[in-house]
Amino acid sequence: MSDRPHETVLLDVACDALMPRAGGLYLDCTLGRGGHTREILERSGPDGRVIALDRDPAALAAVRESLAGYGDRLELHQLPFSRAAEALAGRKVDGVLADLGVSSPQLDDPERGMSFRHEGPLDMRMGDDVEETAYELVRRLKDDALADVIYEYGEERASRPIARSIKRAIDEGAMETTKHLADAVHRVLGWPRFGKPDTATRTFQALRIAVNDELGELERLLAALPSLVKEGGRVVVISFHSLEDRIVKHTLRDEPAWQVVTKKPVEPDEAEGERNPRSRSAKMRVAVRRAEEGEQ
Ligand SMILES: C[S@@+](CC[C@H](N)C(=O)[O-])C[C@H]1O[C@@H](n2cnc3c(N)ncnc32)[C@H](O)[C@@H]1O
Structure with a gap:
């Protein structure tokens, strides 16, 4: 079995779209191996903070070590992202990133039973909340x-x-x-x-x-986001198949809280597709939180 490290998809493109600001507070719904989280921490200066979620305890364990240097600028929660509000506990964020689906370490671990490439128990659960x-x-x-x-x-x-x-x-x-x-x-x-x-x-x-009730998770996350993001804050969602992309596209378009920034989804360029075949199906959509009615 080859254990591929997880190569973050649309790393710079997604972080450019999120536009982290110095001292901002960000929510990464899908920590994985922490590629996006690290980049947001780098771009948001010494006072920038990230609250990162993953339902997979293995993801949190790996990142606890690799991103330990960021100290309390990084807050980790083992939670399905439909329960993001619990992690935020009343705080609102300047931006949210969700890079959906599974990571390469999950696909490559035979014990997770997610791939036909590796023989293992027919499990497929991403986390122990499932x-x-x-x-x-x-x-x-x-x-x-x-x-x-x-x-x-x-x-x-x-x-x-x-x-x-x-x-x-x-x-x-x-x-x-x-x-x-x-x-x-x-x-x-x-x-x-x-x-x-x-x-x-x-x-x-x-x-x-x-x-993993992946589509239900996504719908519940998107329904919760308007009340978790500050006015002017951005949401960036990367999906990997048409069922997810359809939900993201329609929800961002139909929910008055969002101003959609990406008329068409953004896809990885040829070079990224060659380097990382998993990225080829990625589609990224971005929206900005409008002011609530009655707000200036
Ligand atoms: C594509 S990977 C994210 C990779 C990450 N952006 C990086 O740079 O390493 C997706 C991660 O999201 C997690 N995940 C998927 N659905 C989730 C959900 N509903 N709630 C919480 N975590 C979820 C998976 O366990 C996996 O670790």
Whole structure:
């Protein structure tokens, strides 16, 4: 197993969009390995502060060491970002960054069970606030409901035969590992061919999104943000698939608290795409907090 460090996507572009100011207070909803957080701390001067969240205890443990030098300018919370208000405890911030999805260390850890590239238990939970594993989910859902999850969150047209194949494997006692899940998909869509994307990609994405309620988390975060950001403060969201991007686009456009800055989403340039293939699907949207009615 190669353990890739997490390469931060749109590092400078996202921090340029956030425009950290000296002495500002910022919320990083998705700490990961701390790439964006470090850059915000660097750009916001000796009095700038970041409150950073991650639901994954491994992310917090790694950053506690690597960013220890920033002392109490960095405040860490193990929380799902839908509960950002708890971490802020009444404070308002000058800007918010959310770099959604999973990190490379999460994908590369076989014990997390997130990838068909590594054999491990069929878990997929990002943090210990998530109760149900992917294995438990596929056992609990009836065929139709499982097919709906695979169709909706994976945009997978062969969702029904894949759901049946998964259920058959459960009956045969062969659905406990990521390899079992990949095999169940490959039995329907064919075995991976060299140089082609693995046909199990969409099903893995769908189950990961469902296990972690990723879209619900995003909707609840976006609903909470207007009351957490100061007037003139900025929100920067980087998403990695169309389902997330659609939610970000519509919420920022339809919520009167936001003035959208990015008419079109910003994407990594060619050089970043070459260097970091994971970045290729990234889309960044930015908005500024308007004054509340009645405010100057
Ligand atoms: C793409 S990585 C962030 C990388 C980070 N920007 C960096 O520079 O290293 C996404 C991180 O967000 C976390 N995450 C995803 N969804 C979350 C949620 N709903 N609440 C809290 N953390 C979440 C994941 O555990 C992961 O560590």
